Structures are given as structure tokens and as C-alpha cells.
Amino acid sequence: MRWFLGGFPSSAAVLCFVAAAAFFATACDPSHGVTYENRMGFSAVVLINGRSEASLKPMEEKTFDLIKYDGESTFEAKDESGDVVYSERLTWEELRQRSWRIVIPPGQ
Numbered sequence: 001m002r003w004f005l006g007g008f009p010s011s012a013a014v015l016c017f018v019a020a021a022a023f024f025a026t027a028c029d030p031s032h033g034v035t036y037e038n039r040m041g042f043s044a045v046v047l048i049n050g051r052s053e054a055s056l057k058p059m060e061e062k063t064f065d066l067i068k069y070d071g072e073s074t075f076e077a078k079d080e081s082g083d084v085v086y087s088e089r090l091t092w093e094e095l096r097q098r099s100w101r102i103v104i105p106p107g108q
Contacts, residue, residue: 030068034095037061037103044077044085044104056104068092077104 036046038056046053054062056077069092077086086104095102 031065032068032096032100033063034066035061035063035101037101038077039106040077040079040085040104041106043080046102046104047074047076047078049074050076066095075102 036054036056038044038046038058038060041058043055043057045055048066053064056062072089072091074087074089076084076088079085088102090098
């Protein structure tokens, strides 16, 4: 099999390069799955640093990838009226110590 045809790489060589680049880009990604759990009796919108991430139904949980951050991040939940019903600032290490879980408790 020829790697180069007329000075241009063959499609197999290009495909190998793209696959290797994709592998290294994702293998070096400093992120972790974080599970959000809504224990309230109503739906809530989950926000990180003021940016909406997801909507959770009552008693629903979802897991999302969170890219590693420095310092603290603010984790919030808002009810259907837009009122903040949960708010907490956590470092990456504190999140790790919680086994990568954000629990929105009932009665908030």
C-alpha cells in the first residue's frame, strides 16, 4: 500500500492521523462526570456559574461531564418561577470528596 500518491497522503494515512488526533484530544481532557440529583417535589433548572445546564424533573438525576476548573464554581438550582432554591460554591476537590454528586435536597 502506498502512503503517498502524487505527493498527497492517501486516504488511509489521513484517516489514521485524524483518529490519532481525536484519541489524544479526548484522552487528555481533564473532565469528570458529575451527577445532579433533584430530590425536590418539583422540576428545577440546574446552573453552573449562572449558565443553565439542564432541567431535572422531581426525583430525577442526570450525569454530565464537567471540565476541571480552578478555584470555586457556583452550583445552583432554580424552580419554575426562576427563584433560586439551591446554591453552593464548591472547589474541584470538594466536588471529588462528594463522589461527584450534587444533591438538591427536598424542602429547599
